[in-house]
Amino acid sequence: xxxxxxxxxxxxxxxxxxxxxxxxxxxxxxxxxxxxxxxxxxxxxxxxxxxxxxxxxxxxxxxxxxxxxxxxxxxxxxxxxxxxxxxxxxxxxxxxxxxxxxxxxxxxxxxxxxxxxxxxxxxxxxxxxx
Amino acid sequence: xxxxxxxxxxxxxxxxxxxxxxxxxxxxxxxxxxxxxxxxxxxxxxxxxxxxxxxxxxxxxxxxxxxxxxxxxxxxxxxxxxxxxxxxxxxxxxxxxxxxxxxxxxxxxxxxxxxxxxxxxxxxxxxxxxxxxxxxxxxxxxxxxxxxxxxxxxxxxxxxxxxxxxxxxxxxxxxxxxxxxxxxxxxxxxxxxxxxxxxxxxxxxxxxxxxxxxxxxxxxxxxxxxxxxxxxxxxxxxxxxxxxxxxxxxxxxxxxxxxxxxxxxxxxxxxxxxxxxxxxxxxxxxxxxxxxxxxxxxxxxxxxxxxxxxxxxxxxxxxxxxxxxxxxxxxxxxxxx
Numbered sequence: 001x002x003x004x005x006x007x008x009x010x011x012x013x014x015x016x017x018x019x020x021x022x023x024x025x026x027x028x029x030x031x032x033x034x035x036x037x038x039x040x041x042x043x044x045x046x047x048x049x050x051x052x053x054x055x056x057x058x059x060x061x062x063x064x065x066x067x068x069x070x071x072x073x074x075x076x077x078x079x080x081x082x083x084x085x086x087x088x089x090x091x092x093x094x095x096x097x098x099x100x101x102x103x104x105x106x107x108x109x110x111x112x113x114x115x116x117x118x119x120x121x122x123x124x125x126x127x128x129x130x
Numbered sequence: 131x132x133x134x135x136x137x138x139x140x141x142x143x144x145x146x147x148x149x150x151x152x153x154x155x156x157x158x159x160x161x162x163x164x165x166x167x168x169x170x171x172x173x174x175x176x177x178x179x180x181x182x183x184x185x186x187x188x189x190x191x192x193x194x195x196x197x198x199x200x201x202x203x204x205x206x207x208x209x210x211x212x213x214x215x216x217x218x219x220x221x222x223x224x225x226x227x228x229x230x231x232x233x234x235x236x237x238x239x240x241x242x243x244x245x246x247x248x249x250x251x252x253x254x255x256x257x258x259x260x261x262x263x264x265x266x267x268x269x270x271x272x273x274x275x276x277x278x279x280x281x282x283x284x285x286x287x288x289x290x291x292x293x294x295x296x297x298x299x300x301x302x303x304x305x306x307x308x309x310x311x312x313x314x315x316x317x318x319x320x321x322x323x324x325x326x327x328x329x330x331x332x333x334x335x336x337x338x339x340x341x342x343x344x345x346x347x348x349x350x351x352x353x354x355x356x357x358x359x360x361x362x363x364x365x366x367x368x369x370x371x372x373x374x375x376x377x378x379x380x381x382x383x384x385x386x387x388x389x390x391x392x393x394x395x396x397x398x399x400x401x402x403x404x405x406x407x408x409x410x411x412x413x414x415x416x417x418x419x420x421x422x423x424x425x426x427x428x429x430x431x432x433x434x435x436x437x438x439x440x441x442x443x444x445x446x447x448x449x450x451x452x453x454x455x456x457x458x459x460x461x462x463x464x465x466x467x
Contacts, residue, residue, distance in 0.1 A: 007244070008242055011241035123278050
């Protein structure tokens, strides 16, 4: 078996493909699986593998570059850069709090118990911070 | 039966046999290009569908052979009309079976897409030890012809009829003497070019590995054929059936090897192709406007097809057609000299 790093998206999902690419890559970046100095596949190659439009991948790369994760240079591969943890603003914290409440409400509405949510959040945070 | 007619019927029989086995050369979970339960082809319904298709394909083959026998060997359409009838008829039968399987027994798989994040991306490695010898053999043949130039007759045959008798002659000139070597090298370059295109413009699947290796290995029977043809003016005597036998044996062997690779249950694609049956028009033509890929692994059979929704595919098809016709045009030019 190969230990090649992969990115998976679900084209049947209601979440747009571009958003899934950003989320998937961000998880790998935060967890350190994609470390500074690593290069990402070209927009063309990534789009072909995922079966999505070039612009979808290009936009996802730009989003991550705006967040400070990637350095983009025309004609060269996107490169992961060293990024200092930013200080979140109050607005950002409010926004994430709102999104989290909305997500928890949706999960509770589907019958997922709160205790499981707490466990899942703790495990995910530990995995990503390690 | 005249040898001429027999030589026209043989390709029909060969293609008819291929049509009989085509539905079997497919991945597990695919049947007549439709996504099904992996065990469905072995079920009673699966066997019934296959049997029905085979009878229909056999009927088209019998009709085509009948037409071949009715048409005069001199008729301009004799060489293509029966073959076209058989291909179109069998394709129609295949399409009807695709619809039946997709409608009544089809399954839907989630459209999970996967990309490799390794850089550089995994590409097929071209084995120089595999593709250099055919070119070296052609170069040696050219050198041998040059060294024995004086032994070449002033006039020699360059085309043979179905009865094995020469029907076109040419004079001893560099263009005609070296034409088989040059055409052979050109054909080899086309094969390698195709293999390179697939390695660059397709997803990392088992089909890509098979197709690239297959194209590399096919250089050998091709090269041997052109070397034999190039040495004929020097008095090399070969039976008329030898070259078709070499090519058919190699093709049959490669198809069997590819079949074993494709149906192996343990093999998973590193980057799978899109799953939905809706992208496969009539079960044969891939049309997916959201997919930027130009080449897509065929669902049935060996090799690649193009994404007809991608405008670039027409450019690629025209390029392949031109490259394919170039050696033939050179051959005609050389024969006219």
